[in-house]
Amino acid sequence: MLALALAGCDEKAPSQAAAPPPPPVTVAQPVTRTVTDWDELTGRFEAIQEVEVRARVGGFIDSVEFEDGAIVHAGDLLYIIDPRPFEAVALQAQGQLDDARAKAELAKRELDRGLSLVQSSAVPEQVVDQRRQALQAAHAAETQAEGALKAAQLNVEFTHVLAPITGRVSRHLVTPGNLVQGSEGGATLLTSIVSLDPIDIYFDIDEATYQRNSKLWLEGRRPSSRDTAHPVQVTLTGETKPSHEGKMDFLDNRLDVSTATLRSRAVIPNHDLSILPGQFGRVRIIGSSPYEALLIPDAAIATDQSRKIVFVVKDDNTVEARPVTLGPLDEGLRVIREGLKAEDHVIINGLQRTRVGAKVTPQMAKAPAGDTPASDPKPLAGAKP
Incomplete structure (x- = not known):
């Protein structure tokens, strides 16, 4: 046992493990x-043009000439209102105009005869004056008849309701057979149309951002958006990066006293018509000069x-x-x-x-x-x- 203990003392302790290298x-x-720094704001899209299509003459709807939600172009036929009552009025106005023209022609001939006879003292000057006045009255009646005919023809034209702008039409609010009121008695709303390409986006700039950008403009480091169509980037809901680009178009002339923000607008191309009025978007506008x-x-x-x-x-x-x-x-x-x-x-x-x-x-x-x-x-x- 003593020999084993002495032998154990001769053994060297095991060497320590090497340190690991730096990671x-x-x-x-x-x-x-x-x-260039960009400011990001929340905006809402609005149509550049929006029209409520209303009846301009009263009558019964004959037909609806568009598909609900379709793209229509300016001048496309939307509704037909029964035109027969208005055509009858126009025909009557045409007859009154013809009668007025005939009376004016007769008055002119009588005046010409009176002028030739007054030179030979066959008729007194008073007769010539009366015939001249009769001719003027005939011309006035002719003018009135022409106006009545144009009004009647317009009413006939208004029985065909046309799209005033190009855009996407809403659903039809009146079906055939229903009576609609014209502009004289509270025009009936028939449908509405909104333009889509291009489209506006409105957003509010806070007072601090406006002050910073205004200072850059005063220092000559950045043009004003009132004079320069600065680029704008828009990120739609659900997107992680901008998908549409446009230009600044408008800055209001005062800050809203209740929110201390400045109403602003940009115009965004919408060629694929994917953006609709009422959508939200994140707007990025230039917030600094390049550095x-x-x-x-x-x-x-x-x-x-x-x-x-x-x-x-x-x-x-x-x-x-x-x-x-x-x-x-x-x-x-x-x-x-x-x-x-x-x-x-x-x-x-x-x-x-x-x-x-x-x-x-x-x-x-x-x-x-x-x-x-x-x-x-x-x-x-x-x-x-």
Whole structure:
């Protein structure tokens, strides 16, 4: 037993396990890009033209000439009102006009005869004056008859109800056989039409945003939307990125005193007619003049309580937490307003393997297509290309 104990003392203690290498992380330098800030607001689409189609003459509906919800063009026939009573009135007015014209022709001939006879003193001047007055009265009666005929013809024309604009028609509100009232007694509503292409979107700009944009205009850094059709981007409900583009079209002349907002409008092309009046949309309008900015992927940003931070690899390959001030997203990258320099190496992948003050093995990432690194990338010690 003593021999075994002595033999055991000669054995060496096992060597400690080798320390693991620093964890690998992917780093990239911020890219530089000329960007423009956008303000995002909520808007509602409205038709540029909207018409309530009403009867202009009273009568019984003969037929409905359109399909509910169809696209109609200006001048298309929508309704036919029984025209026979109005055609009879027009025929009577035509006869009265013919009678007035005949009387005017007779009065003219009598005046001509009186003028030739008065030269030979065959008739007194008084007769000529009477015949001249009779001719004037005949012309007045002829004018009245012409007006009555035109009114009767218009009523005949109004029995064919036509679409005043191009757009999508609603359902028919009156069926054949029903009596409708004309404009004299409260015109009956027949249907409505809204234009769709292009379409307006109305939105309200808050006072702070208006003041900021107004200051840019006063400093000459941004044209006013009153004078310049600035581009507008619209994201529809359920979409994650803008799908329609348009132009600014209108700014109101005062702020709403109850909401402190300025009513604004943009015009959006709607060639596929997919947008309907009444829909909501998120409107993006230009909120700054173009400027050079540093951008990094959104995935590289972490949250520390109320602060936003990024992890930067220093020259000795240790990790440093850097507080940053964020700007908006621009084509998938986040604008960094403060906290980063062009030469910094930001960890964009492997954040879960890092610890502030610990060493890492950085690997440079490829810059996204079309992006320019803020400075020439310089590999850190031990960094892999």
